[in-house]
Amino acid sequence: MGEPTKVLYIIGGGEFGGAEQHLLGLVKSLDRNHWAPHVAVFYQGELAERLRQLQIPVTVLTPTNVSGLIGIVPVRKLIRELKPSIIHTHGVRANLSGRLANKAEGCPAKVVTTIHSILTLDYPVAWKRMLFGFLEKWTWRYVDHFILVSRTMRDSLVKEGLPEKRSSVIHNAIDLPEKPSVRTEYSKLREELGLPQDTKLVGTVARLHKVKGHTYLIQAAQRLKDKYPNLHYVWVGGGEMYQQLKEEVRAAGLEERIHFLGVRQDVSELLPEFDLFVLPSIYEGFGLVVLEAQLAGLPVIASAVGGLLEVVDDGHDGLLVPPQNADALSQAIDEALSMPERSRQMALAGQEKVFRHGSLERLVQETTNVYKKLKS
Known part of the structure; x- marks a missing residue:
């Protein structure tokens, strides 16, 4: 058996929402004989702590200058250090930093992006919505495969230009117990x-x-x-x-x-x-x-x-x-x-x-x- 394939996951990690829960479930369930995950987050928060508890390597990215405001500089450094075969991004900031950093390094890794939500609804402030919407679509060219968490979302984004042939739908999942929980009489x-x-x-x-x-x-x-x-x-x-x-x-x-x-x-x-x-x-x-x-x-x-x-x-x-x-x-x-x-x-x-x-x-x-x- 050869060396496990290195996968660099990038996510904001400032809050513990659906995307963070999705990522945590995915990386903790990977077969370590085949996959070697490393997670990069932009904030020290609950996700980073949970990853450490599971002994999953995690790096908190700290942009230090103007060119690194969206994380390109520290992500480039991480790509050089880890030499991942795959970069898997979650969330707009992670998408931009992962795609552009990989491009700047000569595209050594294949880039996968999971899209969890509609960007226009995540940014109520008009200028942010316009700026990040433009940058998100402009960098689609640097993505090898898109994963959408629902068919509805895929259909919507394909109409906006998302390359259908480079996309697939993978519904979210949760960690299932052996049997359903039972409600207690006392609350x-x-x-x-x-x-x-x-x-x-x-x-x-x-x-x-x-x-x-x-x-x-x-x-x-x-x-x-x-x-x-x-x-x-x-x-x-x-x-x-x-x-x-x-x-x-x-x-x-x-x-x-x-x-x-x-x-x-x-x-x-x-x-x-x-x-x-x-x-x-x-x-x-x-x-x-x-x-x-x-x-x-x-x-x-x-x-x-x-x-x-x-x-x-x-x-x-x-x-x-x-x-x-x-x-x-x-x-x-x-x-x-x-x-x-x-x-x-x-x-x-x-x-x-x-x-x-x-x-x-x-x-x-x-x-x-x-x-x-x-x-x-």
């Missing part, structure tokens, strides 16, 4: 929040960003406030809209109903304590957290956008609602709560689907098949 989360044990909890796990649609969940919760006096909402995640959303919650008179937990390390333990999971995103590349919610045996309500259309089979293993529509969202929550047996059946169907199709083994196999084709 530590309700105790933590000072709530009675019979309180109904609607959970949302998402960064506090405009694209995640929390505003519409506030509006939906306001509509349901009187009908369900025992209904509370738990929001897990941090982000730039924290203060704005806190103000919206206050203005809606829901300070006692909506609980901001911030970033948590125990999401997998929290999920089974919810009665219902809601993801009201304006857009989602895939919606990895929905798989986690389904794995936990929760009925799911999500926006009918992007990759969520491929994750949730409306009426079978969850409910889909139009995005940015508080009326439809409140009606779906009402339906799920008022028809518990139907919700239970949808939750069971979702859990079964995740166990059939959501494994990391499938993700790793499909991803390494891309690597092998590029090497041959």
Whole structure:
């Protein structure tokens, strides 16, 4: 057996969102007899720490001058040191630095980019959206293969010029236990929040960003406030809209109903304590957290956008609602709560689907098949 193929992964790593979770699951599951991963991040954060705990080599990139503002200089240095056969980038900043650094070094590695989200929705500031959108597309020429996390996203980007022949769809996946988790009779989360044990909890796990649609969940919760006096909402995640959303919650008179937990390390333990999971995103590349919610045996309500259309089979293993529509969202929550047996059946169907199709083994196999084709 020859030496393992070196793969350099590049990602922002400033927060621990879906892309970071995707990458962590991928690299920790690689067969080390065949693949030697090294991860480069731009920030010392949760991802870097988790990688170190798993004894996966990680480098925190520190641009030191103007030409290195997007990381080209330190990535070039890393390419020279590691001599990777494959560079796999995740996220706009990582994409630009990896592609341009590899080009500057004479293209010694094959470049793979996984696209997790639509760039225009990630950058609400117009000049950033225009600048990074231009640079992202301009550097597509330096990518050997694109991986899209949903068919919907691939179709959308192909219309914008993404080379279809150099792209494939690989759905996200999660680390599956041997058997489903079982809900406990006593809820530590309700105790933590000072709530009675019979309180109904609607959970949302998402960064506090405009694209995640929390505003519409506030509006939906306001509509349901009187009908369900025992209904509370738990929001897990941090982000730039924290203060704005806190103000919206206050203005809606829901300070006692909506609980901001911030970033948590125990999401997998929290999920089974919810009665219902809601993801009201304006857009989602895939919606990895929905798989986690389904794995936990929760009925799911999500926006009918992007990759969520491929994750949730409306009426079978969850409910889909139009995005940015508080009326439809409140009606779906009402339906799920008022028809518990139907919700239970949808939750069971979702859990079964995740166990059939959501494994990391499938993700790793499909991803390494891309690597092998590029090497041959």
